[in-house]
Amino acid sequence: MSEQTVIEARNLDLTFQTNDGSVQALRDVNLTISKGEFVSFIGPSGCGKTTFLRVVAALENPTGGSIVVNGMSPEEARKQRAYGYVFQAAGLYPWRTIAGNIQLPLEIMGFSRAERKARAEQVLDLVDLKGFGGKYPWQLSGGMQQRASIARALSFDADILLMDEPFGALDEIVRDHLNEQLLALWARTNKTIGFVTHSIPEAVYLSTKIVVMSPRPGRITDIIESPLPRERPLEIRETQEFLNIAHRVREGLRAGHEPDV
Amino acid sequence: MSLVALALAIWAAGWAMNVRLATGAHAETAAVRLAVPLIFGVTVVLVWECVVRGLQVPLVILPTPSMIAARFATSLPILWADFVQTFVKGALSGYAIGCGAALLAAVAVDRSDFLRRGLLPVGNFIAALPIVGTAPILVMWFGFDWHSKAAVVVVMVFFPMLINAVAGLRETTAMQRDLMRTYAAGYWQGFFKLRLPAAMPFIFNGLKISTTLALIGAIVAEFFGSPTVGMGFRISTSVGQLALDMVWAEILVAALAGSLFYGAVALIERGVTFWHPSQRK
Amino acid sequence: MRRAAVPVLVVLGVLVAFWYAVAVPMNIKGVLTEAQRAGVVVVPESGADRRAASAWRLVTMNLSVVPDTWAQARPRLPAPHQVAIELWETTAQKKVTSKRSLVYHGWVTLSATLLGFAMGTGLGILLAIGIVHNRVMDMSVMPWAIVSQTIPIIALAPMIIVVLYSIGIQGVFPKAVISAYLSFFPVVVGMVKGLRSPDAMQLDLLRTYNASQAQGFWKLRLPASMPYLFASLKVGIAASLVGAIVGELPTGAVSGLGARLLAGSYYGQTVQIWSALFAAAILAACLVGILGVLERIVLRRMGGRT
Structure with a gap:
């Protein structure tokens, strides 16, 4: 492939030891993600989609197989601050202003004061929160908080953005709006995005590649390269092409389901 | 004895005032929230003074608030x-x-x-x-x-x-x-x-x-x-x-x-x- | 449980070892003086030189007397086993009625504590119910109850003893009064918080049933307040015990753990002070522990998650 590979997983296994025995969270996961791709991970609870993202982020250690991020181990990539991570909850510090929260990673990484300020302004603009930098998180709505947490992940300009159900706690209307914004942001910054979701329309709407996963053990059942154009208005969700992809995702989910569930 | 009666009257007046304030239209304002406990406190001190004087409680048991203030x-x-x-x-x-x-x-x-x-x-x-x-x-x-x-x-x-x-x-x-x-x-x-x-x-x-x-x-x-x-x-x-x-x-x-x-x-x-x-x- | 036991035992072990270690320099000067009197050669020989020297230097120069620092009759800091032996001798090996029995002194303090605690909690719960159901009381009294938490009301203790004595009341009751008012305020504040803990939705639900205020109290507010009540009862009983002990100080009482502390400090009987202190600690731990068990039983009966 001519494109640059950013994340490459080969035969990845991860088994958790719990009190009730071992749980295989990931089994034999093979996946290649290239630069600039928007990859969604979809599947029911316990399918390992979040775990995979955490392995990429070196928050979990695989028990087998190999994974390479930016040509190095995830641990090394983490130490080089190669990615920004967005959690399901915004997790902003209530004792810092929005701008202060966005500057937090920059402070830890040792950016100068002027640089921090400039970058905070810039990313606030990117997520449409210009003018809210001086507010405290608890003075903003849930959707705005989540946008601020995305801005925080963008602030140090890592190439990879890992998002773990970032919009899962928000209502449908806010979610649509944020999806649209996320696509615009992705188009402008050309980052590689890994995105975990429960929602089929969200996955299809956002992604260039959809990874369908299933539980017990967590594994990949289908990888769908989306034929949709990069430019996507919300209305694209009513086209036949969109519905076809959504159908294939649904089929993939069903195939992976065990009968007893 | 009249002082004890006065104490009762002060108590009744203070309590009535607080009832009016606490159930009145402005009960939630900061001023009333401050005033009610203060009135209660002042009432207690006044009643204390009157009762101790009225019953001539000896100093070794309970001095009056005014004596304490003077001291x-x-x-x-x-x-x-x-x-x-x-x-x-x-x-x-x-x-x-x-x-x-x-x-x-x-x-x-x-x-x-x-x-x-x-x-x-x-x-x-x-x-x-x-x-x-x-x-x-x-x-x-x-x-x-x-x-x-x-x-x-x-x-x-x-x-x-x-x-x-x-x-x-x-x-x-x-x-x-x-x-x-x-x-x-x-x-x-x-x-x-x-x-x-x-x-x-x-x-x-x-x-x-x-x-x-x-x-x-x-x-x-x-x-x-x-x-x-x-x-x-x-x-x-x-x-x-x-x-x-x-x-x-x-x-x-x-x-x-x-x-x-x-x-x-x-x-x-x-x-x-x-x-x-x-x-x- | 086993996971917790090992670290706790290690920490306790370290504390005891630390205690023994500290006892050496604390007691060394006294031990050297005694040893010299008994004819042992100690370094340096002059008492003035010893006073000038640091305790650790004396220890290193007189290693042979180190064991004696754990066996003095009136040490500055008795060793753990001395306290343990004293505790054992004054509890198990003395008749309970003896004036030297810690069980006797403990009972004197405990009875005042329990009587006061019962009075304090009873009144506290009643006042809390009044505050929750009466707006005027709430606004008048509650701020004072909260402020009272920030002031050292224990300073009233000596006066209460003397005043009650002067009107002819003595014995267990004055101490119980101190215990009562020390446990009173934490219970009021905690119980008010607990009775108010049901949220608006739960109260609205009862309103849809057209429940009376009394039904609301028995079926919702009282059960909901139990965790808060027990939390403040634990604070209250500890405060009651402190109240009873402090209540024994000013009159020169001859019985009770506080009296033991005071007598010990008059006559320099450190071992006696420490054993009284540990007896008080054990008593406090037992009382809080009993409340903890009661709490668990009550909350389980109510379908709690503990």
């Missing part, structure tokens, strides 16, 4: 000297040393999971014990002057402060810690940027509990021996001389010192933990 006004130099001895020298220095030591200990304990699991139950246990009982021992070790009082205060505030601070430093979610990991933050970065600010509400809780403990420790320690100055000393000797107006004046000083001390810490808390749900307006 307070004429004994200001003595009360001030006692205040400095007990509060400033004994309680405050012990408070600073005890809370500071507990905070440092909490930081040390926090680094080790083993230590935390071992020390927390022990600390919780000790915090529930009657630690003022160490006063005679510490008086024996450190002498009669304020050093022994400060030592009692250190021992009294140390464990409540320690358990609060240790609990506070744990008060971060897995998500917040993971976020710090994704930034590849070092231990001290995570400590100063995340865990210490998150612990502040707990630390201030400990600091507030400790204000009262500090005063109790400093006063009770003086019951076991003190120089001829100090609030505890004055209370115990005045009780012996049946000078109850002086005792009450000293208790007034203790009450003022205690609530102002607490109020000051609470005010600082407001400034530091303005973001906490309990402090937001």
Whole structure:
């Protein structure tokens, strides 16, 4: 492939030891993600989609197989601050202003004061929160908080953005709006995005590649390269092409389901 | 007897006024919220005055508020000297040393999971014990002057402060810690940027509990021996001389010192933990 | 449980070891003086030199007397086993009625504590119910109850003893009064918080049933307040015990743990002070422990999650 590979997983296994025995969270996961791709991970609870993202982020250690991020181990990539991570909850510090929260990673990484300020302004603009930098998180709505947490992940300009159900706690209307914004942001910054979701329309709407996963053990059942154009208005969700992809995702989910569930 | 009747009348009037205020249209305003307890307090003091005068209760049982006020006004130099001895020298220095030591200990304990699991139950246990009982021992070790009082205060505030601070430093979610990991933050970065600010509400809780403990420790320690100055000393000797107006004046000083001390810490808390749900307006 | 036991035992072990270690320099000067009197050669020989020297230096120069620092009759800091032996001798090996039995002194203090605690909690709960159901009381009294938490009301203790004595009341009751008012305020504040803990939705639900205020109290507010009540009862009983002990100080009482502390400090009987202190600690721990068990039983009966 001519494109640059950013994340490459080969035969990845991860088994958790719990009190009730071992749980295989990931089994034999093979996946290649290239630069600039928007990859969604979809599947029911316990399918390992979040775990995979955490392995990429070196928050979990695989028990087998190999994974390479930016040509190095995830641990090394983490130490080089190669990615920004967005959690399901915004997790902003209530004792810092929005701008202060966005500057937090920059402070830890040792950016100068002027640089921090400039970058905070810039990313606030990117997520449409210009003018809210001086507010405290608890003075903003849930959707705005989540946008601020995305801005925080963008602030140090890592190439990879890992998002773990970032919009899962928000209502449908806010979610649509944020999806649209996320696509615009992705188009402008050309980052590689890994995105975990429960929602089929969200996955299809956002992604260039959809990874369908299933539980017990967590594994990949289908990888769908989306034929949709990069430019996507919300209305694209009513086209036949969109519905076809959504159908294939649904089929993939069903195939992976065990009968007893 | 007429004074007792007057007391009843004052009580009825004060209560009626509060009923009107509390059930009236402006019951939720800040002014009324302040006025109602104040009226209640003034009523109690007036009733106290009238009843004691009316029934001619002897001084050795209960002095009138006016006598206490008069004694307070004429004994200001003595009360001030006692205040400095007990509060400033004994309680405050012990408070600073005890809370500071507990905070440092909490930081040390926090680094080790083993230590935390071992020390927390022990600390919780000790915090529930009657630690003022160490006063005679510490008086024996450190002498009669304020050093022994400060030592009692250190021992009294140390464990409540320690358990609060240790609990506070744990008060971060897995998500917040993971976020710090994704930034590849070092231990001290995570400590100063995340865990210490998150612990502040707990630390201030400990600091507030400790204000009262500090005063109790400093006063009770003086019951076991003190120089001829100090609030505890004055209370115990005045009780012996049946000078109850002086005792009450000293208790007034203790009450003022205690609530102002607490109020000051609470005010600082407001400034530091303005973001906490309990402090937001 | 086992996971917790090992670290706790290690910490306790370290504390005891630390205690023994500290006892050496604390007691060394006294031990050297006694040893010299008994004809043993100690370094340095002059008492003035010894007073000037640091305790640790004396220890390193006189290693042979180190065991004696744990066996003095009136040490500055008795060793743990001395306290343990004293505790054992004054509890198990003395008749309970003896004036030297710690069980006797403990009972004197405990009876005042329990009587006062019962009075304090009873009144506290009643006042809390009044505050929750009466707006005027709430607005008038509650701020004072909260302020009272910040002031050292224990300073009133000596006066109460003397005043009650002067009107002819003595014995267990004056101490119980101190215990009562020390446990009173924490219970009021905690109980008010607990009775108010049901949220608006739960209260609205009862309103849809057209429940009376009394039904609301028995079926919702009272059960909901139990965790808060027990939390403040634990604070209250500890405060009651402190109140009873402090109540024994000013009159020169001859019985009770506080009296033991005071007598010990008059006569320099450190072992006696420490054993009284530990007896008080054990008593406090037992009382809080009993409340903890009661709490668990009550909350389990109510379907709690503990």
